[in-house]
Amino acid sequence: MTDLDDRGAATRDLERIRALMERATRFSNLSGWSCIVAGLLAVAGAVVCWKIRANFNHAFCARPLALVWGSVLVLALAQGVVFTFVNARRRGEPVWSDLTRQVVVAMLPSCFVGAVITGHGLLTCQLDLLPPIWMLAYGMSLMALGLFAGAKIKAVGILFLLLGAAALWWFREYGLRMMLVSFGGLHVLLGIVIVWKHRV
Amino acid sequence: MEASSLSRLNAVIHERARLGIMSVLAARNALGFVELRALLDFTDGNLSVHLRTLEEAGYVSVEKKFVDRKPRTTVRITRKGKLAFEHYVEVLGEIVRRR
Known part of the structure; x- marks a missing residue:
């Protein structure tokens, strides 16, 4: 009898420990607004490219494309960091915690792969590879982030991977449009969903 | 109950409350007081009392410092605390597996 009681109590304790450990490793500082801003920056990048006629299909456009999308990346990262830190502050959490470090480390390998292939694409003038590679690498890093931040992020990660694959196989000549749909559209949508969910 | 295996537990x-604190710290290593309180849904007083007990046992270290002239308390699990928690979970596992 005592043994059975013990076993029940121990099982409950283990379940509680696991639930608490899971809850403690959820990364919830992502900001919906930051996501929307990132999407709008991508839209702005695409518009600028259209205006200056910089196209992923023309090998001579490497420099303007690198300039425009490099700026978009830097601006998006900077605002993302600021929004995340502000969120953490508001919750009274340390801005750079062990958890933040784990999240960043998990996302690094896919960023590295993206950067390596981007460098190769730029040097060998295979610019039409860049949008699909960016979408695929970004999709992978979102999957890594999703391990900490939940199902919504993972779902968007999967969409990026699928869109990236489609862009590579079928829509190689529509680089700017694919950038607009993925980095622009998906970010804005995800941002709206996050903001909406926190409101309700 | 005295003879039961639960009495072998640390x-x-x-x-209950301290097990909660140790579980969260085992997953995160170090946490701010406010974040810890929010995760566990404790009151200030409750959390302080149990942290004191854990600190006296040498399982956690509590560090207070000022950031922007506001006090910030960081709770960290010690090596001793980690080992004790791992051992505790092992014993629980043994109890569950025993036939």
Whole structure:
């Protein structure tokens, strides 16, 4: 009898420990607004490219494309960091915690792969590879982030991977449009969903 | 109950609130007081009392410093605390597996 009681109590304790450990490793500082801003920056990048006629299909456009999308990346990262830190502050959490470090480390390998292939694409003038590679690498890093931040992020990660694959196989000549749909559209949508969910 | 295997469990960790604190710290290593309180849904006083007990056992270290002239308290699990928690979970596992 005592043994059975013990076993029940121990099982409950283990379940509680696991639930608490899971809850403690959820990364919830992502900001919906930051996501929307990132999407709008991508839209702005695409518009600028259209205006200056910089196209992923023309090998001579490497420099303007690198300039425009490099700026978009830097601006998006900077605002993302600021929004995340502000969120953490508001919750009274340390801005750079062990958890933040784990999240960043998990996302690094896919960023590295993206950067390596981007460098190769730029040097060998295979610019039409860049949008699909960016979408695929970004999709992978979102999957890594999703391990900490939940199902919504993972779902968007999967969409990026699928869109990236489609862009590579079928829509190689529509680089700017694919950038607009993925980095622009998906970010804005995800941002709206996050903001909406926190409101309700 | 005295003879039961639950009595083999570490009494400092076995208390419900302290087990919660140790579980969260085992997953995160270090946490701010405010974040810890929010995760566990404790009151200030409750959390302080149990942290004191854990600190006296040498399982956690509590560090207070000022950031922007506001006090910020960081709670960290010690090596001793980690080992004790791992051992505690092992004993629980043994109890569950025993036939």
